[in-house]
Amino acid sequence: SAVISQKPSRDICQRGTSLTIQCQVDSQVTMMFWYRQQPGQSLTLIATANQGSEATYESGFVIDKFPISRPNLTFSTLTVSNMSPEDSSIYLCSALRMGRTEAFFGQGTRLTVV
Amino acid sequence: GESVGLHLPTLSVQEGDNSIINCAYSNSASDYFIWYKQESGKGPQFIIDIRSNMDKRQGQRVTVLLNKTVKHLSLQIAATQPGDSAVYFCAEQDDKIIFGKGTRLHILP
Numbered sequence: 001s002a003v004i005s006q007k008p009s010r011d012i013c014q015r016g017t018s019l020t021i022q023c024q025v026d027s028q029v030t031m032m033f034w035y036r037q038q039p040g041q042s043l044t045l046i047a048t049a050n051q052g053s054e055a056t057y058e059s060g061f062v063i064d065k066f067p068i069s070r071p072n073l074t075f076s077t078l079t080v081s082n083m084s085p086e087d088s089s090i091y092l093c094s095a096l097r098m099g100r101t102e103a104f105f106g107q108g109t110r111l112t113v114v
Numbered sequence: 115g116e117s118v119g120l121h122l123p124t125l126s127v128q129e130g131d132n133s134i135i136n137c138a139y140s141n142s143a144s145d146y147f148i149w150y151k152q153e154s155g156k157g158p159q160f161i162i163d164i165r166s167n168m169d170k171r172q173g174q175r176v177t178v179l180l181n182k183t184v185k186h187l188s189l190q191i192a193a194t195q196p197g198d199s200a201v202y203f204c205a206e207q208d209d210k211i212i213f214g215k216g217t218r219l220h221i222l223p
Contacts, residue, residue, distance in 0.1 A: 033210065042203060043213045092157050102148055103211055105157030
């Protein structure tokens with residue numbers, strides 16, 4: 001099965017700084033997504049990462065706060081900008097493989113903002 | 115807006131018994147549903163899926179039932195084992211995947 005690697009796996013950051021999370025897939029995928037998961041809660045979709053164009057953001061999420069890149073079919077980054085303690089969460093990358101309908105997920109990045 | 119939700123936040127089941135996890139969805143146009151399992155510290159893992167033209171699908175020890183009349187989805191796990199302890203999410207997928215609230219399955223010895 002395909003594998004998603006996320007880096008870093010966890011980080012503790014100062015408020016006001018930014019963190020970029022990387023997502024690398026070991027095979028070509030059609031779609032890539034970024035989710036946020038608060039402790040003990042479900043996953044909330046932040047945006048769909050589009051190759052070579054701007055990401056498609058869900059309601060409540062904006063590009064200035066969560067800039068996303070996807071330069072090729074196997075790699076994407078999510079930046080959490082100007083962080084505050086409310087951004088403390090787990091951020092997960094997900095992808096859909098070509099010819100498959102079910103998505104697979106990375107292990108997540110546990111972010112703590114102090 | 116449209117959402118997918120779950121009835122029970124926590125379910126405790128005796129080891130060896132069958133588990134039934136329920137999910138209600140609100141978008142009657144939904145075509146594809148997935149159940150995911152998320153163990154502590156990991157990302158969600160695909161368990162089983164079902165399309166709207168089916169009402170039942172079986173996998174290894176798991177069965178998904180879809181009742182489109184009442185917009186209800188359930189996951190049945192046969193002979194529940196300690197390794198089944200996790201949070202289970204139903205999800206609705208078209209061009210993106212929307213997750214329900216999740217049910218934590220706790221296995222009693």
